[in-house]
Amino acid sequence: MSGDLGPRVAISAAQKFTAKFADVDLVLVGNEQQLLSFSSVKKLSRQRISILNATDIVAMDEDPLHALRHKKNSSMWLAIECLNNNLADACVSAGNTGALLAMGKYLLKTFPGVERPAICKAMPVEHGQTYLLDLGANTNCTAEHLYQFALMGNILASAATAAPRIGLLNIGTESTKGTDVIKATQELLQNDSRLNFGGYIEANRIFSGDMDVIVCDGFHGNIALKTCEGTARFIAKRIQAIFKRNWFSRLTAIFAWPLLKQLRVELDPSMYNGASFLGLQRVLVKSHGNANKKAFLQAMIVAREQVIQKVPVRIQQALSNQSISSQQ
Amino acid sequence: MSGDLGPRVAISAAQKFTAKFADVDLVLVGNEQQLLSFSSVKKLSRQRISILNATDIVAMDEDPLHALRHKKNSSMWLAIECLNNNLADACVSAGNTGALLAMGKYLLKTFPGVERPAICKAMPVEHGQTYLLDLGANTNCTAEHLYQFALMGNILASAATAAPRIGLLNIGTESTKGTDVIKATQELLQNDSRLNFGGYIEANRIFSGDMDVIVCDGFHGNIALKTCEGTARFIAKRIQAIFKRNWFSRLTAIFAWPLLKQLRVELDPSMYNGASFLGLQRVLVKSHGNANKKAFLQAMIVAREQVIQKVPVRIQQALSNQSISSQQ
Numbered sequence: 001m002s003g004d005l006g007p008r009v010a011i012s013a014a015q016k017f018t019a020k021f022a023d024v025d026l027v028l029v030g031n032e033q034q035l036l037s038f039s040s041v042k043k044l045s046r047q048r049i050s051i052l053n054a055t056d057i058v059a060m061d062e063d064p065l066h067a068l069r070h071k072k073n074s075s076m077w078l079a080i081e082c083l084n085n086n087l088a089d090a091c092v093s094a095g096n097t098g099a100l101l102a103m104g105k106y107l108l109k110t111f112p113g114v115e116r117p118a119i120c121k122a123m124p125v126e127h128g129q130t131y132l133l134d135l136g137a138n139t140n141c142t143a144e145h146l147y148q149f150a151l152m153g154n155i156l157a158s159a160a161t162a163a164p165r166i167g168l169l170n171i172g173t174e175s176t177k178g179t180d181v182i183k184a185t186q187e188l189l190q191n192d193s194r195l196n197f198g199g200y201i202e203a204n205r206i207f208s209g210d211m212d213v214i215v216c217d218g219f220h221g222n223i224a225l226k227t228c229e230g231t232a233r234f235i236a237k238r239i240q241a242i243f244k245r246n247w248f249s250r251l252t253a254i255f256a257w258p259l260l261k262q263l264r265v266e267l268d269p270s271m272y273n274g275a276s277f278l279g280l281q282r283v284l285v286k287s288h289g290n291a292n293k294k295a296f297l298q299a300m301i302v303a304r305e306q307v308i309q310k311v312p313v314r315i316q317q318a319l320s321n322q323s324i325s326s327q328q
Numbered sequence: 329m330s331g332d333l334g335p336r337v338a339i340s341a342a343q344k345f346t347a348k349f350a351d352v353d354l355v356l357v358g359n360e361q362q363l364l365s366f367s368s369v370k371k372l373s374r375q376r377i378s379i380l381n382a383t384d385i386v387a388m389d390e391d392p393l394h395a396l397r398h399k400k401n402s403s404m405w406l407a408i409e410c411l412n413n414n415l416a417d418a419c420v421s422a423g424n425t426g427a428l429l430a431m432g433k434y435l436l437k438t439f440p441g442v443e444r445p446a447i448c449k450a451m452p453v454e455h456g457q458t459y460l461l462d463l464g465a466n467t468n469c470t471a472e473h474l475y476q477f478a479l480m481g482n483i484l485a486s487a488a489t490a491a492p493r494i495g496l497l498n499i500g501t502e503s504t505k506g507t508d509v510i511k512a513t514q515e516l517l518q519n520d521s522r523l524n525f526g527g528y529i530e531a532n533r534i535f536s537g538d539m540d541v542i543v544c545d546g547f548h549g550n551i552a553l554k555t556c557e558g559t560a561r562f563i564a565k566r567i568q569a570i571f572k573r574n575w576f577s578r579l580t581a582i583f584a585w586p587l588l589k590q591l592r593v594e595l596d597p598s599m600y601n602g603a604s605f606l607g608l609q610r611v612l613v614k615s616h617g618n619a620n621k622k623a624f625l626q627a628m629i630v631a632r633e634q635v636i637q638k639v640p641v642r643i644q645q646a647l648s649n650q651s652i653s654s655q656q
Contacts, residue, residue: 063504126565136499139507171464171550176391179467179547203554207562219507220551222499226531227552231559234535237454238594242587249587256584259570259577266566 001030001057001075003094004290010094011038013296018048020297024304027052027088029079052087054078060289064098068106076100080107083282090283090303092274094291101137104277104284111316114279118149119218119286120156121225121275122302124267126209131157134218135225135275141217143184150189150197151318152278153213159309167201167211169220174200185215194318203227232267270295274302278315283307329358329385329403331422332618338422339366341624346376348625352632355380355416357407380415382406388617392426396434404428408435411610418611418631420602422619429465432605432612439644442607446477447546447614448484449553449603450630452595454537459485462546463553463603469545471512478517478525479646480606481541487637495529495539497548502528513543522646531555560595598623602630606643611635 001007007030014026025048028035032053035041041051054075058067071077076095080103082088093100101117110117120133131153138145150166157164168186170178175186177200189197198211203224206214216224243253243260253260265271273295275286283306287299306312329335335358342354353376356363360381363369369379382403386395399405404423408431410416421428429445438445448461459481466473478494485492496514498506503514505528517525526539531552534542544552571581571588581588593599601623603614611634615627634640 126562139499169551171467171547171554203551204558204561206555207558219499219548223497223531223548223551224555226499227534227555228559230532230535231556232563233532234454235560235563235595239591242590242594252584252587256580256587259580259584262570263567266570267563 001034001054002060002096003287004060005094005292007035008038009291009293009296011035011040011044012293013300014049015040015044016293016297017300018045021304025049027079027082029054029082030075031055031057052078052082058096058099060096062096062099064096064102067096067099068102071099077103077107080104080284083108083284089307090285092285092287092296092299092303094287094289094296094299097136097286097289100284100286101277104280108280108282108284110279111281111312111319113319114148115145117277117279117284118152119221119275120149120153120278122272123206123225123228124272125207128209128212129160129272130206130209130211131213132206132221132225133213133215133278134221136218136222137277138218139222140219141181143181143188146181146185146215146217147188147192148279148319149215150185150195150213151192152315153215154195155311155314155318156276156278156306156309157212159305159311161212163196164212165198165210166195167198167214169203169206169214169216169224170200171202172200173202181217189215194321229269232269236264236267268294270298272298274299276302276306276311278311281312281316283312329362329382330388330424331615332388333422333620335363336366337619337621337624339363339368339372340621341628342377343368343372344621344625345628346373349632353377355407355410357382357410358403359383359385380406380410386424386427388424390424390427392424392430395424395427396430399427405431405435408432408612411436411612417635418613420613420615420624420627420631422615422617422624422627425464425614425617428612428614429605432608436608436610436612438607439609439640439647441647442476443473445605445607445612446480447549447603448477448481448606450600451534451553451556452600453535456537456540457488457600458534458537458539459541460534460549460553461541461543461606462549464546464550465605466546467550468547469509471509471516474509474513474543474545475516475520476607476647477543478513478523478541479520480643481543482523483639483642483646484604484606484634485540487633487639489540491524492540493526493538494523495526495542497531497534497542497544497552498528499530500528501530509545517543522649557597560597564592564595596622598626600626602627604630604634604639606639609640609644611640 029052056074058074058076118134122129277284285303357380384402386402386404446462447465450457605612613631
């Protein structure tokens with residue numbers, strides 16, 4: 001119901017998602033009247049897609065704690081509750097991130113030892129993708145937190161990669177560099193034989209593909225992710241400006257159009273939409289607030305994959321063996 | 329003498345620099361024998377450029393404390409000492425950053441109240457440039473440190489902009505966001521009437537040009553700067569790959585060559601080379617280790633500008649009025 005673009009995007013993505021995957025059913029949670037006013041909803045297969053009515057909405061700029069206290073009839077709350085009622089295996093939302101995090105934590109609970117879920121996202125890198133976590137849920141982390149992020153990211157990445165390389169974000173690669181927390185984390189990661197720890201990695205190597213998982217506290221991850229978005233947008237604007245500068249460049253742009261389009265496709269952030277809240281006992285995925293249909297679909301694909309991979313239960317196992325392994 | 333490319337780059341830049349600016353003389357500090365072996369050195373005007381012999385070199389990977397203790401005959405040490413001996417008004421080096429910081433602090437001293445100089449660099453943004461500091465010298469900052477960075481960045485930016493807008497890097501723009509240190513810094517900045525404080529800024533807006541100065545702790549600044557470098561390199565590689573993919577794209581690349589070259593010029597990091605160590609009592613500028621001639625020249629231009637603008641003495645004034653103003 002919320003997100004920057006309202007329910008239309010989720011509905012179109014839902015259509016596409018059920019067409020693409022025969023193994024999924026969907027529950028659309030929101031204002032039933034409003035949802036039924038979309039002609040596309042009427043076309044949806046009632047066997048595969050049902051509607052759960054919600055009378056309230058969490059606003060994009062609403063204080064998360066306010067939402068947690070007062071929005072028990074919101075689409076967000078009821079959608080998350082579907083997981084507890086066994087009405088669904090995963091929940092995807094493009095709504096208010098803080099509220100989703102707060103409600104997710106309250107309703108779904110974290111695994112023992114996990115204080116707050118970590119936000120994790122796949123980034124496009126040279127030859128593949130790299131999972132970066134945490135992206136902003138935990139702004140003040142202990143070494144134990146960062147170690148947990150590594151264990152959880154490892155589970156997520158191991159679906160596609162055997163023995164994923166785990167990197168620890170730092171401002172240098174020498175062992176003397178970094179804060180005390182980062183140095184202590186390095187020790188924990190080195191001593192866990194289940195992890196393929198690759199050492200420190202600097203932010204200019206995030207896209208190198210050297211690591212399959214990069215671990216950092218939420219403040220650092222948020223800065224890295226947003227700087228990356230900002231840089232990409234800045235460069236895209238420069239390219240646009242240059243190709244529009246005069247008649248010669250406009251003519252060139254016509255010839256180069258297929259290539260520029262290809263560049264746009266390859267760098268399209270919607271291909272990497274879908275941030276996971278790892279450490280929760282169920283699968284909860286956050287779509288970007290201004291996700292288009294393709295991007296929202298991608299977030300749903302991320303959620304489906306985690307259900308298939310049984311990510312939560314495998315995270316639980318990894319975390320419960322944590323104390324034993326870190327003493328080895 | 330050090331830097332990734334050795335003295336050749338500095339020598340070529342020196343030639344260009346003296347040709348460009350009639351108001352500067354240069355001292356090349358390094359192994360005299362080696363410097364004189366460059367044919368271009370023989371062509372340099374002996375009235376404008378002199379050589380100061382140094383028998384030792386600080387290696388790029390040398391431990392800064394080791395360099396500080398044992399490299400008193402190094403080109404880096406002697407070059408910085410020129411500032412104390414009134415042989416020079418500013419020093420530029422492409423060498424080991426940590427060693428330059430340590431020697432700079434030891435030999436030139438910081439102003440009272442400044443624990444460590446802040447590393448500050450201009451970034452290209454939409455319609456101009458933005459100064460970002462600190463970029464890695466101070467990984468653990470108090471609100472007082474960040475406030476000092478704002479005062480110092482303000483002096484640097486006010487050479488080009490009246491009442492520069494000062495932003496504080498954070499992971500959100502709401503007043504509830506961020507660490508306690510960041511919230512306390514916001515109060516200090518708001519209460520100093522000399523500063524045009526623009527509030528919190530997120531990392532995806534660094535390039536927006538909304539702010540003339542962006543203040544952050546050295547860990548955050550380092551991540552932002554390096555993520556930006558990494559993203560730009562990643563995108564450049566994607567562009568290259570796309571334009572080389574097949575005969576059509578190669579042909580297009582020939583037509584688009586002038587535009588691609590223009591893009592490269594506009595995004596050329598050498599145009600923004602030259603990081604300043606603010607808070608030192610004299611002008612010390614760090615060139616990127618692998619700077620080419622154009623980039624090294626740019627670092628020298630940055631140094632000259634700071635001498636002309638009397639940046640150190642103005643920083644001293646700003647810092648000494650600090651306690652009064654923050655009580656206003």
